Structures are given as C-alpha cells and as structure tokens.
Amino acid sequence: MNILFVEDEEKSYNSVCRELKGQKNTQILPRCDFSDIDKMLVIYNVDLIILDLSNGIANDTEAGDLIIRRIYSRSFLPIVIYSGYSDIYENPYKDNYFIKAVKKGTKGVSELKKAIKIFSPFIEKQKYVSQELNTNVSEIYRDTYQKMISNSKMTSQTKNPEIFTRLLKRRLAASIDKGPDNSMINAWEIYLYPCLGDKYLTGDIIRKKKSKKDDPASYKIILSPSCDLQRKRIKNVKVACFINVQSVCNKGELKENKLRSTSPEQYMFFHKLEGEFPHMVCDYKNIEVIDFDNLDKMYDRVVSIDSPFRESIIWADITINGRPGLPDRDCKTWLENIKAECYVDKS
Numbered sequence: 001m002n003i004l005f006v007e008d009e010e011k012s013y014n015s016v017c018r019e020l021k022g023q024k025n026t027q028i029l030p031r032c033d034f035s036d037i038d039k040m041l042v043i044y045n046v047d048l049i050i051l052d053l054s055n056g057i058a059n060d061t062e063a064g065d066l067i068i069r070r071i072y073s074r075s076f077l078p079i080v081i082y083s084g085y086s087d088i089y090e091n092p093y094k095d096n097y098f099i100k101a102v103k104k105g106t107k108g109v110s111e112l113k114k115a116i117k118i119f120s121p122f123i124e125k126q127k128y129v130s131q132e133l134n135t136n137v138s139e140i141y142r143d144t145y146q147k148m149i150s151n152s153k154m155t156s157q158t159k160n161p162e163i164f165t166r167l168l169k170r171r172l173a174a175s176i177d178k179g180p181d182n183s184m185i186n187a188w189e190i191y192l193y194p195c196l197g198d199k200y201l202t203g204d205i206i207r208k209k210k211s212k213k214d215d216p217a218s219y220k221i222i223l224s225p226s227c228d229l230q231r232k233r234i235k236n237v238k239v240a241c242f243i244n245v246q247s248v249c250n251k252g253e254l255k256e257n258k259l260r261s262t263s264p265e266q267y268m269f270f271h272k273l274e275g276e277f278p279h280m281v282c283d284y285k286n287i288e289v290i291d292f293d294n295l296d297k298m299y300d301r302v303v304s305i306d307s308p309f310r311e312s313i314i315w316a317d318i319t320i321n322g323r324p325g326l327p328d329r330d331c332k333t334w335l336e337n338i339k340a341e342c343y344v345d346k347s
Contacts, residue, residue: 001025001123003116004040005050006032006067012104016050016082019109026116034063037070046077047123048116053083061089068093076126078119082112098122136175144168187259187271192304200229200237200295203305203313205270207277209298216242216280220288220299223317229292237295240317241286245269248281262312263319276302282313284320 003020005028007013013031020028032040034055040046049071053064064083069092071077078098081089086101093099098119102111144167195204204222211218220239228234248267249258259269268282290298305313 001047001116001120002027002029002045003048003050004029004032004044004046006034006037006064007050007052008033008054008056009052012052016109016112020113020116023113023116025120034067037067047127048119049077049079050082050112051079053081053085053089059085059088061085065089065092068099072096078123080112080115080119082108136172140168140171140175144171188273190271190306190309191273192306193273193276194303195301196304200301201226201304201310202229203310205277205302205305206239206295206299207302209300213276214278216244216278218242219277219280219302220290221282221313223287223314232292235292236289237292239288239290240282240284241288242270242280243283243286245279245281262315264316266320268313268316273303284316287321 003026005013005016007016010031017028020026029040029044029046051064051067053061055063057063061083064081068079068081071079072093076098079100081091081099081101082104083089083101084104086103089101091099091101100115100118102108102115144164148164148167195201200222202222202225206220206222207213208218208220219242221242222229223238223240224234229237245254258264258267261268264284266283266285268284270277270280270282272279304310
C-alpha cells in the first residue's frame with residue numbers, strides 16, 4: 001500500500017514515518033507539500049492519503065479542505081485527516097466512510113494506525129479490481145485495433161474515431177460481464193448496487209419511502225419495459241409486490257428447485273442484500289400499478305438487476321400473467337391412447 005503524507009512540517013512527517021515503519025505491505029512515499037499534491041498523484045500510484053489540514057497557518061483548514069474537495073471531485077482515495085485542527089474542521093464529506101479524522105497528539109499515531117488497518121482490505125480489493133480492469137482494457141485495445149486495421153473496409157472508415165470508441169466500450173463491457181467458465185456466482189451477485197444509471201429499469205427493486213428496511217411488504221419490483229420507462233412513454237408503471245419467505249412455504253418444503261427456478265408458477269425468491277433488504281419473495285400474482293409521476297415521490301430505488309436475470313424477471317411475468325387461461329384436459333386418458341396407438345408391440 002502506497003501512502004502519501006501531505007504535511008508542511010518535516011518533523012511531523014519523520015515522526016509518523018518512524019511509527020509506521022515496518023507495517024506490513026506499507027510504503028510511505030516522500031513528503032508532499034500542499035502545492036505538490038497533483039504532481040505527486042501523477043508520479044506515484046497512491047493508495048491512501050494522510051492529510052494535514054493546515055499549511056503553516058494556525059486554525060486555518062482551507063489548504064486541506066481544498067485538497068479533499070479536489071480529490072473527491074474526480075477520483076476515489078481513502079483519506080485520513082491527521083491534524084491538530086481535525087476537531088474543528090467541517091468536513092464536506094463527513095458521511096463518507098473512507099474519510100476519517102484523527103487529531104494529532106499522544107494517541108494520534110495509534111488512531112492513525114487503526115484507520116489505515118480499517119482501510120487496508122478495501123484498498124487491496126480496489127487494487128485487484130483495477131489491475132484486472134487495466135489488463136482487460138489493454139487486451140481489448142490490442143485485439144480490437146489489430147482486427148480493425150487488418151479489415152480494409154473498416155480501415156477506410158477510421159477517420160471517424162467514434163467507431164473505435166463504441167466498439168472498444170462494448171467489448172470492455174462484455175469482457176467484464178463474462179465470468180469464469182463452469183463457475184457459480186453468489187445469489188446476491190445479480191444485484192447492481194447502487195442502481196444502474198439515473199433512470200428506472202425493468203427489474204429495479206424499489207422501497208416505499210420512510211418504510212422499514214426489514215419488511216418485505218415495503219418493496220416492489222418494476223415489470224414495465226425499460227425503453228418505456230427511460231423515455232417516459234407510459235403513464236402507469238407495472239410492479240409486483242414482495243412478501244416474506246415464511247408465507248410461501250415452511251422450512252421443510254423449501255428446496256433448491258424453488259430458488260433455482262426461472263419459470264415459477266407464482267413466486268420468485270430473492271437473496272437478501274445486507275443493509276438494504278431481507279430474504280424475500282416476489283409474488284407475481286400480486287400486481288399493482290403506480291402513477292409514473294408519483295414514483296419518485298413515493299419510492300426510492302434500491303438496486304437494479306443485472307442481465308440475464310433482468311430478462312428472467314420479464315419472462316416470469318409473461319409466463320405467469322400473460323399465458324392464456326385453459327381448462328384442464330383429461331391428460332391421463334390422452335396418455336393411455338398415445339401409448340396404445342402409437343407404440344406397437346412388435347414382440
């Protein structure tokens with residue numbers, strides 16, 4: 001983990017470096033002045049910032065505040081505010097988990113170490129994902145450019161860079177979507193969280209405002225087509241309601257086939273999303289209609305559903321609510337007639 005310490009006093013910088021020396025997988029980069037922050041971020045692969053707030057002026061936190069605002073206007077970097085003025089600073093991102101304030105003092109370095117330890121697992125995951133993305137991007141640039149250059153007809157159109165841009169983006173999206181062969185995903189990996197984009201999509205799970213998060217009755221799932229929702233072509237939005245698991249079946253009746261089915265007779269099970277909603281069941285027979293103009297006023301978007309699971313939700317609605325009603329047929333007699341007349345015993 002590469003840590004950048006933005007500090008105007010060399011003495012304070014050296015003191016912290018001595019305390020952090022020997023920390024596993026940790027490297028403290030050269031001391032950074034407040035004016036050099038942009039240059040240092042370009043030169044080094046920074047994973048975490050320790051930030052003093054004052055640039056040598058007593059009770060002045062403006063220098064550090066500007067850095068925090070600049071960083072979070074364009075990127076993600078965990079920041080530990082390490083300052084004698086951290087208790088008087090009005091952090092514009094006070095609800096951000098990845099910005100922690102530690103006051104300089106006798107216990108300051110100990111708290112600083114704790115903050116770094118808390119951020120470490122997230123930073124490691126971020127590095128892993130970023131490395132994988134960079135590898136995918138490099139491979140896609142290499143393969144796509146080579147293929148297009150070898151295609152004489154396509155090469156004649158390359159004066160328009162939009163062709164390159166769109167093909168590269170689509171290949172990148174597809175490469176990320178493609179999981180490892182013959183592997184299972186976790187049941188909660190169907191969720192796109194936070195929601196995808198800023199417009200409603202088919203399969204979005206919504207929750208009634210000011211309702212209890214642990215109550216399945218607070219939730220609906222959108223069944224109307226995404227294209228109509230995005231272009232506001234509809235007045236009313238079709239949704240299905242959720243109910244709790246226990247109301248569908250008892251513990252002994254719950255089998256894997258009920259969870260796996262993409263063509264349910266009425267119910268589809270949804271895995272809980274920790275901190276957002278519990279295990280719950282979509283009841284496709286319990287359909288409601290919500291005025292499109294009231295959707296934002298009455299509900300909050302919680303998650304979107306990833307493809308191809310989004311399509312399975314549409315298919316379930318079609319097969320359950322769109323099928324024609326047919327009377328029961330005497331299939332037993334029908335089966336007996338087929339066996340008797342179509343399978344001749346040649347013995």
